[in-house]
Amino acid sequence: AALAASMASGQALRLFPSHDLSFTSVCSPVPVSYAVFDGPSPEPPLVFLHGLFGSKLTLHPWPRSWCSKLVLTVDARNHGDSPHSPLMTYEAMSADIHLLLRQLNLSRCVLIGHSMGGKTAMVMALQWPELVERLVCVDISPSETTAISGFQNFIAAMKAVDIPRGIPRSTARRLAEEQLRPAIQEPTIRQFLLTNLVYVEDRFVWRVNLDAISQHLGELMGFPPFQVDYPGLTLFLGGSNRRVPAVSPSHSDDYPEIDRLFPEAEIQYVPDAGHWVHADQPQEFIAAICNFLRFLPL
Numbered sequence: 001a002a003l004a005a006s007m008a009s010g011q012a013l014r015l016f017p018s019h020d021l022s023f024t025s026v027c028s029p030v031p032v033s034y035a036v037f038d039g040p041s042p043e044p045p046l047v048f049l050h051g052l053f054g055s056k057l058t059l060h061p062w063p064r065s066w067c068s069k070l071v072l073t074v075d076a077r078n079h080g081d082s083p084h085s086p087l088m089t090y091e092a093m094s095a096d097i098h099l100l101l102r103q104l105n106l107s108r109c110v111l112i113g114h115s116m117g118g119k120t121a122m123v124m125a126l127q128w129p130e131l132v133e134r135l136v137c138v139d140i141s142p143s144e145t146t147a148i149s150g151f152q153n154f155i156a157a158m159k160a161v162d163i164p165r166g167i168p169r170s171t172a173r174r175l176a177e178e179q180l181r182p183a184i185q186e187p188t189i190r191q192f193l194l195t196n197l198v199y200v201e202d203r204f205v206w207r208v209n210l211d212a213i214s215q216h217l218g219e220l221m222g223f224p225p226f227q228v229d230y231p232g233l234t235l236f237l238g239g240s241n242r243r244v245p246a247v248s249p250s251h252s253d254d255y256p257e258i259d260r261l262f263p264e265a266e267i268q269y270v271p272d273a274g275h276w277v278h279a280d281q282p283q284e285f286i287a288a289i290c291n292f293l294r295f296l297p298l
Contacts, residue, residue, distance in 0.1 A: 028092065029099040033081035037071040039278050044108040044133040045070040045121065046293075047097065049117030052151065052220065053193055053208055055080035058114070059278060069110075069293075074100065075118065078209035088209070088216035090224055094124040101131060110293065114138040114278065119223055125230040134290055135234040135262070141254045142261055145221040155214050157183035158193060163204045172204045173197060226261060234265040235292045239280065266292075272297035 035056050035244040046069050050058040056073040057080070075082040076093055085092070097120065100107060110133050113121030119141035161179045163172050176197055180190050198207045213220070236258060258265050268288055273280040 013078070024207070028085070028087060029095040030077050030083045030085055031103070032077060032083075032096045032100055033075040034100065035073045037073075044110055045072055047071075047101075047104060047109045047111050048073045049097070049113035049120050050074075050076065050079070051115030051117050053079070053154070053196060054114070054117070057195070061128065072100075072104075072109075076120065078212050080149075080207065084209040084212065086212055086215075088212040089219050090119050090123040091127075092201065093120040094127055097124050098128060098131070101125070108133045110134045110136070112136040112138070112289065115275065116220060122230075122261070123224060125232065125234075126226045126228060129230050129232060132230070132231055132232055134293065135230065136292065137234070137236050138285075139278055141236065141269075142223045142257045143254050144223070151217055151221075152214070153183055154189075154193060155210050155217075158196075158206055158208075159210055161206075165203050167200060169204075171198075176204070190240050216259050229261050229263055232264060233292075234262040235289070236262075236265055236267045237277060237285070237288055238267070238269050239275055239277045240269040240271050241274045241280075 023289060031229050033056065046099050048056075048059045048071065050056065050073075051090055054076075056075045059073055072099065072292075077083060077096055078088055097111075101107075108131055111121035113119070113136070115138070118137035119142070121132075121135055122137060122142055125135045157180050161176050162185075163175055167175075169233045173194055176194060177190050180193065184193070196206050196208045200207075247288045258267070270277050270281050270288060273284070
């Protein structure tokens with residue numbers, strides 16, 4: 001409501017500045033789906049980007065706690081309610097966010113991205129630093145992710161699920177979970193993947209574009225090369241309970257790359273949290289980010 005009124009009046013939100021759109025044209029941006037949670041301070045809004053196999057609902061329970069800011073949660077392309085596309089790269093996904101900001105006449109935002117969404121946020125900040133007031137990357141760094149074989153197993157198991165037509169949703173979820181169990185033994189991961197099971201035209205299907213994700217998995221596990229840096233304040237927020245932390249001194253490339261690309265970055269760890277920091281320790285997650293945003297100029 002507040003966002004719509006602001007867009008109509010042109011008073012609360014500054015108009016989006018002119019930019020060279022050649023990059024977004026090459027990457028063929030798509031109009032992504034998003035949800036808006038109004039706050040009394042409309043700008044700069046907080047824009048949340050989820051991880052692989054997630055959706056804009058992944059962070060749904062928390063937005064109204066976010067420091068009285070306007071909040072947008074976004075479905076990445078090939079996820080949630082956003083369009084499917086054969087292209088699934090960080091350059092393309094950052095171009096989608098660029099398009100969204102332009103459509104909403106938002107001149108700046110705070111980007112908060114988890115995992116894949118964190119890499120998308122980093123690419124966005126490196127491509128268009130003038131649009132990103134501050135940056136938060138949750139349990140991810142600008143370096144190679146090593147879990148590609150695990151994601152390949154997830155995709156293969158999801159593709160192999162076969163659910164008969166005409167059965168109740170509860171039965172469909174139970175059958176899908178039983179078929180996923182031999183390949184995916186962790187119950188929480190199975191339940192997370194099952195959030196993508198939807199009923200369409202008398203049958204249950206996966207709403208994520210498994211083919212596009214599979215074809216670009218190598219790129220999604222990597223990070224595009226950049227020779228420029230993002231000069232804004234950045235927070236890398238990791239979970240301390242990971243056997244191999246996503247942001248860690250044990251990863252030889254993490255700290256030098258963070259320092260090179262994000263020279264104003266700070267690194268924090270949330271105690272007793274794994275990869276899904278926001279789900280494992282929601283209050284500590286909120287507190288860390290609100291503290292980082294405390295002195296954000298309006």
